[in-house]
Amino acid sequence: MKLQNRVLELRRVPANELVANPRNWRTHPEQQRKAVEEFLKDVGFADALLARKTEEGRLELIDGHLRADLMSEQTVPVLVLDVSREEADKLLATLDPLTQMADFDRTKLDALLMEDVNRGEALEVLCRELADKAGLYQEHRGAEDSKAEEVDVDAFQMTHRCKECGFEFNA
Amino acid sequence: MAKSKLAVVRDRIKELRRVPASSLLPNPKNWRTHPQAQQDALKGVLAEVGIADAVLARELPDGSLMLIDGHLRAETLGDGDVPVLVLDVTEAEADKILLLFDPLSGMAGTEKQKLDELLRSVKTSSETLAGMLEDLAANSGLHWVGDERNSDALREEEKQHCETACPRCGGEIEATI
Numbered sequence: 001m002k003l004q005n006r007v008l009e010l011r012r013v014p015a016n017e018l019v020a021n022p023r024n025w026r027t028h029p030e031q032q033r034k035a036v037e038e039f040l041k042d043v044g045f046a047d048a049l050l051a052r053k054t055e056e057g058r059l060e061l062i063d064g065h066l067r068a069d070l071m072s073e074q075t076v077p078v079l080v081l082d083v084s085r086e087e088a089d090k091l092l093a094t095l096d097p098l099t100q101m102a103d104f105d106r107t108k109l110d111a112l113l114m115e116d117v118n119r120g121e122a123l124e125v126l127c128r129e130l131a132d133k134a135g136l137y138q139e140h141r142g143a144e145d146s147k148a149e150e151v152d153v154d155a156f157q158m159t160h161r162c163k164e165c166g167f168e169f170n171a
Numbered sequence: 172m173a174k175s176k177l178a179v180v181r182d183r184i185k186e187l188r189r190v191p192a193s194s195l196l197p198n199p200k201n202w203r204t205h206p207q208a209q210q211d212a213l214k215g216v217l218a219e220v221g222i223a224d225a226v227l228a229r230e231l232p233d234g235s236l237m238l239i240d241g242h243l244r245a246e247t248l249g250d251g252d253v254p255v256l257v258l259d260v261t262e263a264e265a266d267k268i269l270l271l272f273d274p275l276s277g278m279a280g281t282e283k284q285k286l287d288e289l290l291r292s293v294k295t296s297s298e299t300l301a302g303m304l305e306d307l308a309a310n311s312g313l314h315w316v317g318d319e320r321n322s323d324a325l326r327e328e329e330k331q332h333c334e335t336a337c338p339r340c341g342g343e344i345e346a347t348i
Contacts, residue, residue, distance in 0.1 A: 003217050003218070003222050003248070003251060004220050004221030004222065005188070005189075005221060005224065005252070005254065006220065006221045006222055006223040006266060007222065007224070007225060007254045009187070010184070010186070010187035012182070013206030021287055023285060023288060023289045023292075025281060025282050025286035025289050026279040026280070026284040027279060027280040027281065027282050028278075028279055028280070029278065029279075029280055030275050031182060031278065032275070032278035032279060033294075035278060037314055038265075039271060040180045041180070042267070043181075043183065043260065043264050043267055043268065044180050044181030044182060044183045045181065045182045045184060045274075046183050046184070046185055046239075046258055046260065046268050047184075047227060047228065047240070047256065047272070048225065048256060048334055050224060053293050063224075063257075064281075068223040070178060073295070074179065074180065075182075075209045077182060077256075078227055078253075078339045079187070079224065079256075081223050083193065083220065083223060086285070086292065087219075087223075087330070087334050089289055089292045089293055090219065090293050090295070091216075091220060091223055091288060093286075093290060094212070094216050094279075094293075094303070094304070094309070095224075095301065096276055096279065097226070097289075097303055097306075098209065098212055098213060098216065098303070098308050099276060100203075100273075101206065101208060101209035101212060101278075101303065102204065102205055102206075102209060102243075102273065102278055103203070103204040103205070103206055104202050104203060104204060104205040104285075105201075105202050106203050108200060108201065108202035108272075111200065111202075112200060112202055112266055112269060112270040113270065115263070115266055115270075116263070116266070116267060123271065126185065126271070126275070126278065127270075127274075129274075130266045130274050132225055134342070135323055138220075139187045150282065150331070154306045158173055159346060160345065160346055161344065161345055162339065162340060162342045162344050162345075163342060163344065163345055164337065164340055164341055164342025164343065165206070165207070165337060165340040167337055167339040167340065169337075169339075
């Protein structure tokens with residue numbers, strides 16, 4: 001698949017020079033701020049923010065508002081995109097929802113969760129929620145967490161199954 | 172509430188490179204899987220906007236690049252070029268990124284009024300992308316009206332589709348009870 005490349009360049013700019021997008025619809029609860037802070041302290045900047053050049057030559061954020069806010073006194077890596085305002089709106093609306101459409105491989109998730117046991121408090125909470133959602137128990141964390149209850153599988157019998165992907169659902 | 176500011180944070184991005192997507196090695200520890208609906212929605216955005224973000228990779232000792240984030244984009248683009256941010260991270264750090272990036276972004280909340288305003292300006296002719304935006308609106312108690320196709324035909328199509336196809340991948344279904 002050959003497509004138009006809209007990424008102009010990688011630039012380092014002071015975070016406080018970036019213009020917040022007035023149409024940004026994401027909000028950042030305190031728990032997320034803490035978790036992102038812990039991640040940045042531990043690993044550092046591992047991804048660039050996304051911004052578009054406005055008609056006045058300023059950089060308007062599309063993705064990365066929380067990081068720009070946390071790092072306002074610093075220089076941050078930004079991918080400058082050559083997109084119109086309408087296209088930026090489409091990205092703003094679709095970036096996070098697209099990511100959240102992914103499913104997970106339980107075994108691989110379990111392996112990654114078990115790998116690092118010295119996380120910060122907020123990241124630990126996030127990982128526990130992740131494990132819970134996936135029906136995993138992080139047994140190395142102590143007896144109180146490892147009491148996996150017996151689940152009556154028949155109670156969750158669905159009425160239909162897809163022959164191709166195996167997805168089961170009630171119709 | 173006082174907002175905390177961070178002191179110096181390390182910048183782990185070495186460079187921006189463009190490489191054929193098919194030359195990137197998939198990460199064997201990647202735990203995300205990509206349902207058909209997500210694949211189609213991504214194709215919709217790629218067709219309508221183009222490549223507007225870089226994938227993340229780390230360089231292995233032999234010089235090859237192993238993906239950390241962007242497996243679906245790399246797979247979709249195949250032989251086409253993809254922008255890659257090459258990170259200077261260890262395998263253990265790459266694993267942390269792999270595990271935490273998506274869940275961290277999933278912690279964000281929604282400001283309903285702004286989402287409503289934004290959705291009013293977004294149009295698409297991709298069926299799957301339209302479905303995704305409808306779900307996004309519905310989850311916040313909103314209604315999205317940007318589908319450029321005829322809405323009656325769409326409703327009929329959707330009704331028929333639900334009765335005969337898998338809601339996740341569109342495949343054939345069978346009754347289990």
